[in-house]
Amino acid sequence: RGKRAFIAGVADDHGYGWAISKALAAAGAEILVGTWVPALNIFESSLRRGKFDESRILPDGSLMEITKVYPLDAVFDSPEDVPEDIKTNKRYLGSSNWTVKEVVESVKQDFGSIDILVHSLANGPEVTKPLLETSRYGYLAAISASSYSYVSLLKHFAPIMNPGGASLSLTYIASERIIPGYGGGMSSAKAALESDTRVLAFEAGRKHNIRVNTISAGPLRSRAAKAIGFIDMMIDYSSENAPLQKELSAEEVGNAAAFLASPLASAITGTVLYVDNGLNAMGVGV
Numbered sequence: 288r289g290k291r292a293f294i295a296g297v298a299d300d301h302g303y304g305w306a307i308s309k310a311l312a313a314a315g316a317e318i319l320v321g322t323w324v325p326a327l328n329i330f331e332s333s334l335r336r337g338k339f340d341e342s343r344i345l346p347d348g349s350l351m352e353i354t355k356v357y358p359l360d361a362v363f364d365s366p367e368d369v370p371e372d373i374k375t376n377k378r379y380l381g382s383s384n385w386t387v388k389e390v391v392e393s394v395k396q397d398f399g400s401i402d403i404l405v406h407s408l409a410n411g412p413e414v415t416k417p418l419l420e421t422s423r424y425g426y427l428a429a430i431s432a433s434s435y436s437y438v439s440l441l442k443h444f445a446p447i448m449n450p451g452g453a454s455l456s457l458t459y460i461a462s463e464r465i466i467p468g469y470g471g472g473m474s475s476a477k478a479a480l481e482s483d484t485r486v487l488a489f490e491a492g493r494k495h496n497i498r499v500n501t502i503s504a505g506p507l508r509s510r511a512a513k514a515i516g517f518i519d520m521m522i523d524y525s526s527e528n529a530p531l532q533k534e535l536s537a538e539e540v541g542n543a544a545a546f547l548a549s550p551l552a553s554a555i556t557g558t559v560l561y562v563d564n565g566l567n568a569m570g571v572g573v
């Protein structure tokens with residue numbers, strides 16, 4: 288039987304989530320995605336209208352099928368957590384069952400189990416502010432959307448993940464080195480995500496026989512990255528200074544994700560895998 292994957296954080300065809308979905312589909316997996324509620328309508332209508340058809344083409348010429356799109360807001364674990372202003376927000380009113388617990392219940396009802404969980408989402412409302420100017424609210428919001436969202440997804444999905452399954456997330460080197468401009472507590476959120484990758488690898492490994500890894504990806508001109516404001520500079524910096532002087536493609540991260548999710552990586556867990564043209568290894572720019 289083919290594997291079934293749930294990829295959280297796909298809302299267009301530009302980001303890492305889309306590229307990972309494609310690489311997993313090309314390897315034969317069935318694809319389910321979780322799309323942020325406010326982005327759901329436009330994503331689904333674009334899919335339906337064929338706007339992504341060109342980007343859906345797989346290496347064998349067929350089109351990636353997304354079996355089901357689930358509305359998801361990963362900052363809420365269950366309906367009791369949703370505040371009134373979100374409940375009554377018109378972008379949320381049209382969808383239901385989008386808290387983490389409800390999404391997992393729906394997936395269980397629809398399909399019974401999954402094999403692969405991918406977390407490809409992040410959000411930091413104050414990302415453009417230096418850490419020294421970040422509010423408590425902004426910092427905690429970054430951690431909630433970008434780090435705890437992963438703990439919550441894995442916690443809820445693990446019981447319906449088949450033994451031997453794999454889970455992975457996307458991180459960024461700002462967790463361990465100073466990247467001016469990656470603010471609002473996002474550097475802190477990625478540090479938490481990487482540390483949690485190790486602890487969750489232990490806990491989910493022992494309890495569920497699931498592997499847990501994270502990919503530290505180089506810069507990509509995604510929607511989220513454009514919102515930070517310095518992505519073109521980071522891409523130029525990498526092309527100039529990395530061991531491999533080429534622009535990183537989302538597909539390269541997708542392929543690494545497919546490897547980590549596959550039996551080829553059956554002894555790899557708790558790791559941070561750099562997929563960044565080697566930039567992390569440089570000490571000075573030359």
Ligand code: NAI
Nearest residue numbers: 298302303323360361407408409457459506507509511512
């Ligand atoms: P993206 O914009 O394609 O993906 C981010 C997704 O998160 C969006 O689809 C957005 O709708 C979703 N999202 C935000 N808040 C959410 C919530 N509360 N619940 C559910 N979904 C939510 O951008 P990208 O860059 O592909 O991001 C994917 C991951 O890759 C993130 O973890 C990001 O930090 C990481 N990454 C990105 C790099 C880059 O240069 N683009 C570099 C290294 C890591």
